[in-house]
Amino acid sequence: MPTTLVWFRDDLRLTDNPALTWAAERGDVVGVVVDETTSRPLGRAATWWRDHSIAELSERVPLTRAAGDPREIIPKMASELGAEVVWNRRYHSTEIDAAVKDACGARSFPGFLLTEPWEMRTGSGMPYRVFTPFYKAVQAHLAAHPPSVLPAPALEGQSRIDVPTYPAWADTLAEHNTPGELAALDRFHAFLDGLADGAHYSNNDLTPGATSGLSAHLRFGELSPGYVWAETVALAEAHPAAAADAYAFLRQLVWRDFAWHRFYHLPDLHLHNVRSQFDAFDWAWSEHADPMAHPYAFARPEMDGTAEHLGQLAAWQRGETGIPLVDAGMRELWLTGTMHNRVRMVVGSWLTKNLGIHWRHGEEWFWDTLVDADVASNPFNWQWVAGSGDDAAPYFRIFNPITQQEKFDPLGKYVTKWRPAALLPGYPEPMVDVKESRKVALAAYEDIKGVSGPQVG
Structure with missing residues (x-):
């Protein structure tokens, strides 16, 4: 029977896995996961999750793990096995996939998204930039083309792939x-x-x-x-x-x-403002070493430790801002690798608007500490809350963390769970005044309102 090499990426499952189903119906299956050295390194929390997910998958699928450049690894494995290559599509590192396909041929399948990026277009044939019409178009598309779910194929697994040893912080994850x-x-x-x-x-x-x-x-x-x-x-x-x-x-x-x-x-979404007029915004920003070499986002000495905002950034990262809801959210993030969606918006607004720190510093920290850190969603959502992105929250919409806590955590249960000291007498005052920092943010926004510049994309 023919052998098919299934390259697993962000599709670590058996159920409704089109590439795997096609391969299993054809004959023998060999799976491979590659720790790629050709793209932005995963943060530590997401790496922890991925390692454990791969280990679980290896018990149910014949799976090999390799590290390096997939443009070398995949064609070499396919040649040694005499195998055809298949994968489920991804929408980043597309130049890598194209090179592998050129080298050994491959079949690709949908499955990571509800709709393909080239399928959904406005009436003028352009990609959607506003969510509500996009949502309505997706609903209509899926009503006309309901997803068909593929059952998990029956496969023989192998011995569990070992999970690397992690430092003590991973115990809480x-x-x-x-x-x-x-x-x-x-x-x-x-x-x-x-x-x-x-x-x-x-x-x-x-x-x-x-x-x-x-x-x-x-x-x-x-x-x-x-x-x-x-x-x-x-x-x-x-x-x-x-x-x-x-x-x-x-x-x-x-x-x-x-x-x-x-x-x-917009494949450089994590690096550049979607709304180019925000290039003129006076974000507090410290250039630092290449994230490919130093992927972790702690405020570091080479980021010019004399800059006032780096102390504020470090306090934000530690959950020591003096704002109970912000500090609770940042502690939840550090201990669990997750954060409630509403609180993500609040902590993002506090960093980018009240503290005036560039959204890229926040995006990098989330990239390193979120177990769900996503190549697209992480920078997209940071640009949304910062006001610089597609269909973004208007810049002048500045979340007041005090009223947000009163509205969404009126009994203090969330704050008590993650930062109980924040509700006790003697908790430090906010690092900046909520109302005054809002005024400063709005004044900074007024300075760029008249700056011309198209929205990118």
């Missing part, structure tokens, strides 16, 4: 996270069961369990978005009372597509 497809399926179906039983979904509610908790599982492809869409729509149809919550959840899934569609057209 393990306390709060279970990587892998099996855990992803369990969590997803528990979430759907909750909706069917009357639970409510909200990406603003800080109460534990109000969100799905699926972001890292989706990021590494342990769940396919098509499977999530199909199962959630079926739940909404079977339980009409749950439909509103189900579609509120699916709206967030489409936001993920939106980020990736924009990244496909």
Whole structure:
């Protein structure tokens, strides 16, 4: 029987894996994952998740792990095996994939997104830049072309690929996270069961369990978005009372597509403002060593330690800003590798607007510390909250962290869980005054409002 080499990337699953299904129906399967040295290195938290997900997958799929340049590794393995190569598409490092395809031929399949970036166009034939019409177009497309879910093929696994030893900080990640497809399926179906039983979904509610908790599982492809869409729509149809919550959840899934569609057209999204007039904005920024050589985002000596904003950046990273909700969110991030969506917006607004620090510093820190750090969504969302991106929150929309806490954590349960000292007498005052720093931010924005410059892309 012919052998097929399946190159696993951000699709660490068996269920609804088009490339793997095609290979299994054809004959023998050999899987490979590559620790690529040709693109932006994963942050430490995401690397931890990926390593554990690969280990879990290796128990159910014949899997080899290699490190280096896939343009050399994949053709060499294919030649040695006499195998055809297949993969599920990704929408970054496309020049790498094109080179591999030229070298050995390959079949590619969709499966990482609900829709392909070249499929969704406005009436004038341009990519969407505004989310609401994009969302409506995706809904219409999926109603006409419902996702078809592929069952997991029956495969013989192998001995578990060992997980590298991690420093002590990873112990807390393990306390709060279970990587892998099996855990992803369990969590997803528990979430759907909750909706069917009357639970409510909200990406603003800080109460534990109000969100799905699926972001890292989706990021590494342990769940396919098509499977999530199909199962959630079926739940909404079977339980009409749950439909509103189900579609509120699916709206967030489409936001993920939106980020990736924009990244496909703007591959330097993590480096450059989408709205070029923000190039003239007086962000506090310290150039530093090449992130390929120094990928971790702590404020470092080579970043000019005399700059005042680096002390503020370090305090923000440690969760020592004097703002209870911000500090609780940053501690949640450090201990769990995740942060509630509403709080992500609050901490991002505080960094970029009240402190006036460049969104790239925040994006780099999240890239290093989030288990769900995503090539597209991470910079896209940072540019959204900073005001410099597509369909962004207007710059003058500055989240007041005090009123945000009063509105979304009125009893202080979230802050008590992650930063209990913040609610006790004697907690330090905010590093900058909330109202005065807002005025400074708005004045800085006024300085660039008249600056001409097209939106990129």
